[in-house]
Amino acid sequence: MKVFETALILVVFSFAIFITLFFALLIVLESKGGPLYSQTRLGKDGQVFKMYKLRSMYTDADKNGPLWTLANDNRITKVGKFIRKTRIDELPQLWNILKGDMSLVGPRPEVPELKEQFEKVMPNFNDRLAVKPGLTGWAQINGGYELTPAETLDYDLYYIKNKSVLLDLKIMLTTVKILCTGYGAR
Numbered sequence: 001m002k003v004f005e006t007a008l009i010l011v012v013f014s015f016a017i018f019i020t021l022f023f024a025l026l027i028v029l030e031s032k033g034g035p036l037y038s039q040t041r042l043g044k045d046g047q048v049f050k051m052y053k054l055r056s057m058y059t060d061a062d063k064n065g066p067l068w069t070l071a072n073d074n075r076i077t078k079v080g081k082f083i084r085k086t087r088i089d090e091l092p093q094l095w096n097i098l099k100g101d102m103s104l105v106g107p108r109p110e111v112p113e114l115k116e117q118f119e120k121v122m123p124n125f126n127d128r129l130a131v132k133p134g135l136t137g138w139a140q141i142n143g144g145y146e147l148t149p150a151e152t153l154d155y156d157l158y159y160i161k162n163k164s165v166l167l168d169l170k171i172m173l174t175t176v177k178i179l180c181t182g183y184g185a186r
Contacts, residue, residue, distance in 0.1 A: 106134030
């Protein structure tokens with residue numbers, strides 16, 4: 001699967017560069033600040049890494065610390081709404097996959113501060129760090145941004161317990177469908 005994943009990412013990456021550059025320009029024209037956003041996230045076994053995204057929020061959106069994104073979040077720009085709905089904001093994470101920080105499929109990488117909060121009320125939250133985080137995952141195709149942290153954890157643990165090539169293929173195909181319809185995006 002690793003060879004297939006790398007080959008797929010290299011092909012997608014070559015097209016994604018042009019899309020990323022176009023939307024980076026729109027982001028800079030709409031609001032102050034750089035077009036890329038990086039944030040510390042947790043990978044497999046709690047390894048810390050910098051995850052990259054196209055910036056979809058105003059530059060001071062996390063000034064009071066990281067927050068779980070909510071429906072109709074007023075921190076999101078107009079361009080940000082579109083790139084979130086189409087998941088274009090996630091394209092820079094292809095670099096994270098090529099670097100080995102992430103996988104194509106797996107639980108979404110969490111912010112360390114939020115992990116600490118979630119772990120207080122969900123003691124098994126740390127179990128999701130047993131695998132590499134992914135660009136897409138079981139939780140994303142079964143509700144995405146609409147899920148609570150507890151629901152997301154349930155989906156992530158289901159994925160980890162049932163991880164297989166067939167499940168990964170199902171997730172990837174469903175992700176393509178979601179990209180085409182915008183379902184589950186905010």
